[in-house]
Amino acid sequence: MANRTDGTAISVQNLRMRYGDNEAVRGISFEVAAGEVFGFLGPNGAGKTTTIEILEGYRKRTDGDALVLGADPGRPTRAWRERIGLVLQECELDPALTVREIVTLFSSFYPSPRSVDETIELVGLADKRDARVGTLSGGQRRRVDVAVGIVGDPELVFLDEPTTGFDPSARRDAWNMIEGLQQLGKTIFLTTHYMDEAQHLADRVAILRRGELVAIGDLNEIGAGAGARSVIRFRMPAESSADDIGSIVEAPVELSGDVATITVDNPQRPLYRLTGWAEERGIVLDGLEAVHPTLEDIFLELTSDGDRGNGGTA
Amino acid sequence: MSDVSLVLRQTYYGLKSTRRNPRAVVFALLFPVFFLVIFNSIFASSGSDVTINGLTIPIKTYFAGGLIAYAIMLNCFSTLLIALTTQRESGQLKRYRGTPVPSWTFIASLILRSLALVTVMIVVILILGAVAYGVDIHGEAILGLVVYAALGTATMCALGIGLSAFAPNADTASVIGPFSAVILSFISGVFIPVDQLPAWLEDIGKVFPLYHLAAGIQTALGTGSGTGLTGNDVLSLVIWAAVGMFVAVRRFRWEPQSARG
Numbered sequence: 001m002a003n004r005t006d007g008t009a010i011s012v013q014n015l016r017m018r019y020g021d022n023e024a025v026r027g028i029s030f031e032v033a034a035g036e037v038f039g040f041l042g043p044n045g046a047g048k049t050t051t052i053e054i055l056e057g058y059r060k061r062t063d064g065d066a067l068v069l070g071a072d073p074g075r076p077t078r079a080w081r082e083r084i085g086l087v088l089q090e091c092e093l094d095p096a097l098t099v100r101e102i103v104t105l106f107s108s109f110y111p112s113p114r115s116v117d118e119t120i121e122l123v124g125l126a127d128k129r130d131a132r133v134g135t136l137s138g139g140q141r142r143r144v145d146v147a148v149g150i151v152g153d154p155e156l157v158f159l160d161e162p163t164t165g166f167d168p169s170a171r172r173d174a175w176n177m178i179e180g181l182q183q184l185g186k187t188i189f190l191t192t193h194y195m196d197e198a199q200h201l202a203d204r205v206a207i208l209r210r211g212e213l214v215a216i217g218d219l220n221e222i223g224a225g226a227g228a229r230s231v232i233r234f235r236m237p238a239e240s241s242a243d244d245i246g247s248i249v250e251a252p253v254e255l256s257g258d259v260a261t262i263t264v265d266n267p268q269r270p271l272y273r274l275t276g277w278a279e280e281r282g283i284v285l286d287g288l289e290a291v292h293p294t295l296e297d298i299f300l301e302l303t304s305d306g307d308r309g310n311g312g313t314a
Numbered sequence: 315m316s317d318v319s320l321v322l323r324q325t326y327y328g329l330k331s332t333r334r335n336p337r338a339v340v341f342a343l344l345f346p347v348f349f350l351v352i353f354n355s356i357f358a359s360s361g362s363d364v365t366i367n368g369l370t371i372p373i374k375t376y377f378a379g380g381l382i383a384y385a386i387m388l389n390c391f392s393t394l395l396i397a398l399t400t401q402r403e404s405g406q407l408k409r410y411r412g413t414p415v416p417s418w419t420f421i422a423s424l425i426l427r428s429l430a431l432v433t434v435m436i437v438v439i440l441i442l443g444a445v446a447y448g449v450d451i452h453g454e455a456i457l458g459l460v461v462y463a464a465l466g467t468a469t470m471c472a473l474g475i476g477l478s479a480f481a482p483n484a485d486t487a488s489v490i491g492p493f494s495a496v497i498l499s500f501i502s503g504v505f506i507p508v509d510q511l512p513a514w515l516e517d518i519g520k521v522f523p524l525y526h527l528a529a530g531i532q533t534a535l536g537t538g539s540g541t542g543l544t545g546n547d548v549l550s551l552v553i554w555a556a557v558g559m560f561v562a563v564r565r566f567r568w569e570p571q572s573a574r575g
Contacts, residue, residue: 091406
């Protein structure tokens with residue numbers, strides 16, 4: 001497959017989108033490298049859909065620069081569309097056609113499509129290939145969406161909330177499939193509501209809040225930028241006090257009910273001291289855990305400002 | 315693939331989809347045939363004639379012509395109105411927009427599908443009419459019929475596409491599509507001969523294109539010589555086609571109009 005993008009798949013500079021008085025996207029900039037899985041996150045109304053629709057060529061931006069596979073998405077051409085695969089949010093396919101018929105029809109839209117049967121296998125619908133789309137479950141239909149999105153063998157795939165409504169095992173299957181796409185060398189632009197999904201799949205993520213980027217980078221960079229720290233938690237033993245334990249671990253201990261919480265940059269030494277102290281005295285620390293902040297914690301930290309849902313249009 | 319083969323391929327799958335859609339099969343394909351049988355069974359034995367455009371024609375020919383017009387309205391206007399509204403609101407049109415195929419090929423394939431269904435219906439109605447009820451058509455009438463069928467298909471497709479812009483959802487379109495065809499059929503000389511209608515009702519019917527499509531085809535089939543083309547009916551169809559196209563071009567939308575989550 002010819003990769004004419006050499007390095008950068010998407011480049012966005014100071015992108016803006018206004019609807020009347022409302023500025024849904026307020027000057028965001030980022031780049032997506034060829035071959036990476038880029039997670040694009042944000043609460044509802046943050047401007048995610050607007051941004052992705054601009055990059056997909058559905059919407060014309062108000063201001064700023066955008067290059068997708070080296071071309072302006074505001075002027076989509078046929079040759080450009082042949083290199084891009086779309087999996088849209090809330091989009092249905094003709095329920096009366098079978099999986100194979102739909103995928104065959106869409107494959108005919110592209111100059112050098114993937115094999116239809118291979119594509120159907122890749123999305124895990126080999127045993128449903130002759131079933132009509134209308135008879136499939138929600139998760140299976142979503143996989144048909146993915147199949148028609150990638151059957152043209154695109155270089156760049158937009159996946160807009162690909163697993164919304166999936167049960168946990170279907171989500172795992174979808175993740176394997178997306179990893180499979182990445183191994184084929186595709187660049188993937190992923191939006192999702194599930195932080196564990198982004199954490200699992202994305203090489204880098206960007207977090208959008210009210211039309212502005214509040215964080216971008218890999219998980220470590222984002223965690224560091226947000227000042228994210230590890231948390232040690234356990235049930236306070238009856239015979240001890242927060243001050244006692246605070247002096248042992250050399251960090252402040254917060255009590256909430258009988259749950260003690262210690263927040264530190266690196267949990268290794270405090271944990272060693274805490275467990276050593278407990279072992280010596282034969283104390284059992286109920287519910288002991290040390291947690292590194294998840295993307296979800298970081299996301300909530302960065303996007304919660306008591307101003308939910310009125311910052312932009314969906 | 316060339317654009318023409320893209321249109322043909324989309325038409326092929328569109329026809330497949332239609333064949334598997336019970337509503338489309340019953341409403342658009344079977345109803346006109348049922349009505350042909352029912353009306354002829356009830357009225358044809360009386361052997362009465364109907365006068366249309368100054369021409370007196372046998373009632374069996376009159377029904378065949380009217381039901382061809384009815385079939386054209388169902389397979390073009392009603393089918394396109396429902397299909398486009400459903401596909402727009404469910405995101406299928408938007409999905410097509412995101413592929414490399416030119417958007418016009420999608421619309422062209424829908425029109426071609428309607429044309430194919432109309433052709434089948436005309437053949438079925440004429441053969442059934444000739445074999446079962448002795449409808450007698452002379453050679454030149456076919457030319458007039460073809461002109462009206464083509465013009466009627468264009469007009470009804472344009473109106474279906476145009477009106478889809480105003481249908482908020484698939485449910486509304488599924489009501490407006492078939493029922494407007496049924497109601498107009500009563501006052502356009504399809505279900506009831508126009509000479510049995512009160513003048514004021516016929517005057518209302520005359521405003522709409524189904525009346526002129528039916529009258530045109532009835533005249534073409536019933537005329538003993540010539541093509542039976544009447545300027546009045548042709549003009550009305552052309553004007554309605556222009557209105558439909560104007561609205562379609564101005565108001566057509568590819569994206570769902572209902573609020574999205």
